[in-house]
Amino acid sequence: MAVHQYALKINQHPGHPSFETIFEPKLQAAFLNRANLSWTFGVKIRSLVDNYNFPIDKIIQDVAKPPPWQIPSVRCDFSLGKLSKESTPPNVFLVEYYHHIQQYRNYTFIFTDGSKTANGVGCSYILGPSNIGIPLPGCCSIYTAELYAIKLALEAVSERTDRRILLLSDSLSSLQAIQSMSCDNVLIWQILCLMYRIQQSGKMLSFLWIPSHVSIAGNEKADTVAKSSANSDTPSVLKVPWSDLKPLVREHTLTQWQSEWSNSAPCKMLEIKPLVRPWKHTNLNCRLHEVYLTRLRIGHCYDTHFHLFHGQDPIECVHCGVTRSVKHVLVECQSLANLRQHFFGFSPGAVKNLQHYIGEDPIEIKQLIAFLNHINFRVIYRV
Ligand SMILES: [Zn+2]
Numbered sequence: 001m002a003v004h005q006y007a008l009k010i011n012q013h014p015g016h017p018s019f020e021t022i023f024e025p026k027l028q029a030a031f032l033n034r035a036n037l038s039w040t041f042g043v044k045i046r047s048l049v050d051n052y053n054f055p056i057d058k059i060i061q062d063v064a065k066p067p068p069w070q071i072p073s074v075r076c077d078f079s080l081g082k083l084s085k086e087s088t089p090p091n092v093f094l095v096e097y098y099h100h101i102q103q104y105r106n107y108t109f110i111f112t113d114g115s116k117t118a119n120g121v122g123c124s125y126i127l128g129p130s131n132i133g134i135p136l137p138g139c140c141s142i143y144t145a146e147l148y149a150i151k152l153a154l155e156a157v158s159e160r161t162d163r164r165i166l167l168l169s170d171s172l173s174s175l176q177a178i179q180s181m182s183c184d185n186v187l188i189w190q191i192l193c194l195m196y197r198i199q200q201s202g203k204m205l206s207f208l209w210i211p212s213h214v215s216i217a218g219n220e221k222a223d224t225v226a227k228s229s230a231n232s233d234t235p236s237v238l239k240v241p242w243s244d245l246k247p248l249v250r251e252h253t254l255t256q257w258q259s260e261w262s263n264s265a266p267c268k269m270l271e272i273k274p275l276v277r278p279w280k281h282t283n284l285n286c287r288l289h290e291v292y293l294t295r296l297r298i299g300h301c302y303d304t305h306f307h308l309f310h311g312q313d314p315i316e317c318v319h320c321g322v323t324r325s326v327k328h329v330l331v332e333c334q335s336l337a338n339l340r341q342h343f344f345g346f347s348p349g350a351v352k353n354l355q356h357y358i359g360e361d362p363i364e365i366k367q368l369i370a371f372l373n374h375i376n377f378r379v380i381y382r383v
Helices: 002-011 019-023 028-033 041-052 090-104 142-158 172-180 186-200 217-230 242-262 268-272 287-298 302-310 326-332 334-344 354-358 365-374
Strands: 108-116 121-127 130-136 164-169 204-209
Touching: 002 019, 002 041, 002 242, 019 041, 028 041, 090 164, 090 204, 108 142, 108 217, 121 142, 121 217, 130 142, 130 217, 142 164, 142 172, 142 186, 142 217, 172 186, 172 204, 186 204, 268 287, 268 354, 287 354, 287 365, 326 334, 326 354, 334 365
Parallel strands: 108 164, 164 204
Antiparallel strands: 108 121, 121 130
């Protein structure tokens, strides 16, 4: 997963020394035709892009960062953020908003918003009577949608003659990123370049953070237009920062891993954990119980492995004559069937596999320990 992400990151920087090696690999046909050759990184990435239809053409290309003397001064007003969003009623926010914008009486207001729905992604800006909605690529994050809304709004502003402009956004993270100017996001740098041009033309530009969903008319309208753009069928021609493709890389990697794991040779671990994903939280709140469960899952218990340290033969089941293992005592040994019914409350004849005992939703650990103690199966060494 890390190498795929690295390749995507390089794709955003065509001037990077590794770009040509990765995205225009030499002798690709020769590598593909010779199965015994180890593929170079570039051939592997090319194969991933071709086989998975990875949308690397959707990655926005880097722009030259402006020199320090061209980085504009940013005026972001977060005054409305001093009220807690959770504990402040919407009408109080609304009153505070109307009171606060009195100081921006001579400004042209431009509202921006981004939206991500089940159908797609869109952004919008509201400037006077103009309600502009723009669909964005489906892989776009909501953060990128908010930044696009700001960028497109600034492009529109730069073409107008208004002298004082106030951009109102409900995206705190976007405004903080613009103000900090220290992040690596290509859209932030594009916004800073636009701001520099706007300020150079003698215009005054300020940003104001506003809370969402408190009935601020411009924000509500921007929200509606952005949602409508997100749900439109119009394909987007805009590109996204490489980091927006990270979820696709993760999804692809997990799918491939799951496929390999599901098709691997049958083994105990595959039976216990058929899905490749982190274990659910056990909520055991006891380290000793966690150790018990983990030892049982990996099958490395005192009784199954201590013979290796003493150069002895493994312990055998006195009833079956086979090596005693976690699977044997929990599932296979017929001589313990009645005891399992008794300890775990199974109905007679019930067939259980390892997943029932120690899988994602294991049996109550205290019951499990009581059963194992009863049959004298030692999970950990205890003096
Ligand atoms: Zn047995």
